[in-house]
Amino acid sequence: MSAPVHTLLKSRGKLASSLRAEQVAEITELFxxxxxxxxxxxxxxxxxTIFDIDMKAIFGQHWIFAASIAELPEPGDYVTVDYGPFSLIVLRDDDGGVNVLHNVCRHRGARVLTEPAGTTGNLVCGYHSWTYSPRGDLVHASAPGETKFDKGCFGLKRAHNRVVAGLIFxxxxxxxxxxxxxxxxxxxxxxxxxxLSKTKIAYQQNIIEDGNWKLVMENNRECYHCDGHPELACSLFPTWGLTEGLIPLHLEEVWDRNKQAQSSLEDRCRRYGLPYEVVEELDTRVAGIRISRDALDGDGESFSPDGHRLSKKLLxxxxxxxxxxxxMHLQPNSWFHFLGDHVITFAVFPVNEHQTLVRTTWLVADDAVEGVDYDLKKLTHTWKQTNLQDKAFVELCQKGAGSPAYEPGPYMKSEYQVEAFINWYVQRVQEHLA
Structure with a gap:
């Protein structure tokens, strides 16, 4: 390489499409x-500079988990989703479908909707009152003296969306x-x-982690660190991600209990016609996925100290x-836990090269009553604590990556999903740079 990578990348560059040729060559070689x-x-x-490339190559090109349909129960309900330089409006329309619009007024670029969630009819920009329909069409713009102003040319820019099993991408x-x-x-x-169409939000938590978005995803993709999650270890077997031959002596009894619980779970799944098999294509397809149904410890029902259900209402x-x-793990920004009594969704939204928003949403049956069918503090306790612990782990890694003494270290065998995520990421950026 013609210059040290750290020297080359000190100054903030543009997106890959507008980087100088020598910068593209250096960064391509780095990948x-x-x-x-x-x-x-x-x-x-x-x-x-690499963060900018991530925004263009990953978050600007691939399907991103944005929200669940439970967050938009009625026509006119919306959430705004921000990541990197992008801001999107995800809106339930009058026909029950979903529209996704860039949250950038076509007049002078002001944010149209400024709240993280709410309900609206038409969308009115607070700057000069340009007004858009829920589909993004410009329906009103006061333009005194303008005789050639064509409103049809200035609708909000649209983005693609898919709704699958109640999840909005x-x-x-x-x-x-x-x-x-x-x-x-x-x-x-x-x-x-x-x-999910018959669920509602019980609670939503937004945490800013002082770490790069890839460190957040890497941390999620392994349980090598799960000794640091005492609340989660009550119900989630700490042998997750391990196989025969990798079980440490102090976890052999837990491993045997895990295998017995998994066998019983698979029997029930076959009885009810529920799929449970592991599907793992994290880096072998563009829309990388891992999904399975896994046994929990204790009563095997939910994320509680004894594994007992946390809501009385089945989903x-x-x-x-x-x-x-x-x-379920989906590349590049999400993971999910679907249980009998509630669902937890996790979405990762990069803020900048050293900060990431992690959004966690707890969903319960739409007829579940707080204080009667579930206790909100108990429902959220395990993952609130786990999220705070993960935030601390990610921030330790970010500090380390900023040290001159840092150099890449080896992934352990139990961290194979981290390697798969990084391999997926590298492939996607290489395709973009090419």
Whole structure:
């Protein structure tokens, strides 16, 4: 390389499409010579130029989990979703469908909707009152003296969306990746029985983690650190991600209990016609996925100290609380836990190269009554604590990546899903740079 990577990447650059040719060559080489089985070089986690490329190559090109349909129960309900330089409005229309619009007024670029969620009819920009329909069409713009102003040319820009099993995904690329529908066909049968259309938000938590978005995702993709989650370890077997031959002595008894619980769970799934098999294509398809139904410890029903249910209301058409958790990972920004009594969705939205918003949403049956059918503090306790612990782990790694002493370290065998995420990421950026 003609210059040290750290020197090259000190100053903030433009998106990949407008970088100087020598910068593109240097960054391409950085990706090409990434050492398989090791964490990434420091600039991947610290440099604003690479962050800009991530926003263009990953969040500007691929399907991103934005929200669930439970967050938009009525026509006119909306959420705003911000990541990197982008801001989107995700809106339920009068026909029950979903529209996704860029939250940028076509007059002078002001944010149109400024609240994180709410209900609206037409969308009115607070700057000069340009008014748009829920589909984004410009319906009113006061233009004194203008005789050639064509409102039809100035509607809000639209983004693509897909709603699968009650989960809303968005893509701002002109031509979205085409294999997402195939991935949706994989996970829809697992999630449909929980019926998100008949759920409501019990609680939503937004945490800013002082770490690069990739560190947030890496942390989620392994349980090597799960000794640091005492609340979660009450119900989630700490042997998750391990296989025969990798079980440490102090977890052998837990491993045996896990295998017995998993066998019982699979018997119940076959009885109820629920899919449970592991599907793992994290880096072998563009819309990477891992999904399975896994047993929980204790009563095997929910994320509680004894594994007992946390809501008295079953979801959808499920017939049994003791169904463990249906766990799904999707590249690049989400993971999910679907249980018999509630659902938890996790969305990762990059803020800048060293900050990431992690949004966690707890969903319960729409007829569940707080204080009667569930205790909100108990419902959210395990993952609130786990999120705070993960925030601390991510921030430790971000500080380390900023040290001159940092160099990539090896992933352990139990961290194979981290390697798969990084491999997926590198492939996607290389495709973009090419």
């Amino acid at each position: 090409d010579f990434r050492r398989v089985g090791y964490s990434l070089d420091a600039p991947f986690y610290t440099d604003p 968005v893509c701002i690329a002109d031509e979205p990746p085409t294999d997402f529908d195939e991935t949706g066909e994989i996970f829809e049968p697992y999630l449909a029985p929980h019926d 959808g058409d499920l017939r049994d609380f003791r169904l463990g958790r249906c766990s």
